[in-house]
Structure formats: structure tokens, C-alpha cells
Amino acid sequence: MSGTQRADARRNYARVLAVAADEVAAHGAGASLEQIARTAGVGSATVRRHFPTRRALLEAVSRQRIEALCVRALDLINNRDSRGALVDWLSEVVAYCVTARGLAEALAYDGDVHKNSCSAALEDAAAPLLQRAAQDGMVSKDLTVEDLITFAVGIALATAHYPDPAAQADRLFRLAVAGLSPAMTR
Structure with missing residues (x-):
């Protein structure tokens, strides 16, 4: 050529x-x-x-946003509140998924996670945040980054057709993070 x-x-x-x-x-x-x-x-x-494939197109379109989320995870790693850092980062993932049409679909697992470069990059970036929060006893030790990505994607997909998907996604995210007990926060 x-x-x-x-x-x-x-x-x-x-x-x-x-x-x-x-x-x-x-x-x-x-x-x-x-x-x-x-x-x-x-x-x-x-x-x-x-x-x-359509997924390859969505991944390419989403690459810049994914890179920003990876950088954000690095920025949060030394936060004194390891759970807060993880929750803040995950909240940003949910917000990106909701506002960047097609990103949730690009992140959705299709049975072959290793061929999904968007999810793989986020998993690599989030692993230290999750590991630190688990070591600090701030989140369950059996929680995986794949669980977190699936959670974020699920919220984004579930709220996509609401009149204000970003507000609804944030509300559901906060509810899930806080749990059902009114005494629990963030």
C-alpha cells in the first residue's frame, strides 16, 4: 500500500x-x-x-470518554475515603453512560468481556479503587469490577427512556449505593 x-x-x-x-x-x-x-x-x-461490527464502532466512538474515566480513577486512588472514591468514580461512569448515547451498549457484556475494549479499560482502571475499598472494609470483598460495570450499564439502560434520564439514573444510583435502609448513607 x-x-x-x-x-x-x-x-x-x-x-x-x-x-x-x-x-x-x-x-x-x-x-x-x-x-x-x-x-x-x-x-x-x-x-x-x-x-x-456495530460494537467496534461504538467502542471507537466511546474511546475518548473511556480514557477520561480511566484518568479519573487514577486521580481518585489516593482519596482518604476509599469507598467515597469508588462511589464517586462509579457515579461518573453512570453519568457518562446516560449522557453518551451508545456508551452503555458499548460497555454491556456480551459473553466475551476480553473483546470489549471499553469494559476492559474501565476494569483495569477501577480495579485499584475497588481493591482499596475492599481492603479498607468499605465494600464487600466479593464485589467485582465487572459487577460495578454491569450495575452502571443496567442503570443507564433502565433509565434511557425517562424524560430526564440523567436525573433518574442519578436517583437510582444513589438509592442503590445507600441501600434500602434510611439510616445508610453514601
């Missing part, structure tokens, strides 16, 4: 990704691959060559 063709392929990839981000923001995970191709000015085969 010549340098020009590689440059064209890189430009096509960038153009398709930018259009896909707009389409996913507007239409969610079900954004039309054909519409993405038309808007990007490429053939549908080009879209499929760069993104062989």
Missing part, C-alpha cells in the same frame, strides 16, 4: 469516526451505518472495513 493510500485510509477513518460520533449522539447505538457512510462520503464497505 502506498503512503498516499494509507493517508487516504487514515482520513477516511477519521471522517467516518467523526460522523459516527455525531450519529451515535443523535440516534444512539442504533445509528444507521449506511447513513454514517453517506454523510462521511464513503461507501458502506469502507465503514465496515474500519468497524467490522
Whole structure:
């Protein structure tokens, strides 16, 4: 492949990704691959060559947000309140899932977690937060990062069709974290 063709392929990839981000923001995970191709000015085969599955497209669109969440986990690791740090981070994951249409679907486990780069990156980032909170006795020792991601995705998917999904997701998240007892907090 010549340098020009590689440059064209890189430009096509960038153009398709930018259009896909707009389409996913507007239409969610079900954004039309054909519409993405038309808007990007490429053939549908080009879209499929760069993104062989819908999940691959959603993961690519979500990558920047995922990276920000990973950085945030690093920022919180030295927080004196290990449970609070974990809850704050997880709250941000829920908020991202709700506001970034398609992100919850990109994070959802489909039986092969290792092929889901978004979930894998978040698992790696959150593991130290969870481990520290468990060591401090602030969360159950049998809790896994996969449990936390599934929890966040579940809330985002369950509230997606509410008039104010972000407010409802935050309410449900706070209820779940606090537990059903009125005496428990955060």
C-alpha cells in the first residue's frame, strides 16, 4: 500500500469516526451505518472495513470518554475515603453512560468481556479503587469490577427512556449505593 493510500485510509477513518460520533449522539447505538457512510462520503464497505461490527464502532466512538474515566480513577486512588472514591468514580461512569448515547451498549457484556475494549479499560482502571475499598472494609470483598460495570450499564439502560434520564439514573444510583435502609448513607 502506498503512503498516499494509507493517508487516504487514515482520513477516511477519521471522517467516518467523526460522523459516527455525531450519529451515535443523535440516534444512539442504533445509528444507521449506511447513513454514517453517506454523510462521511464513503461507501458502506469502507465503514465496515474500519468497524467490522456495530460494537467496534461504538467502542471507537466511546474511546475518548473511556480514557477520561480511566484518568479519573487514577486521580481518585489516593482519596482518604476509599469507598467515597469508588462511589464517586462509579457515579461518573453512570453519568457518562446516560449522557453518551451508545456508551452503555458499548460497555454491556456480551459473553466475551476480553473483546470489549471499553469494559476492559474501565476494569483495569477501577480495579485499584475497588481493591482499596475492599481492603479498607468499605465494600464487600466479593464485589467485582465487572459487577460495578454491569450495575452502571443496567442503570443507564433502565433509565434511557425517562424524560430526564440523567436525573433518574442519578436517583437510582444513589438509592442503590445507600441501600434500602434510611439510616445508610453514601
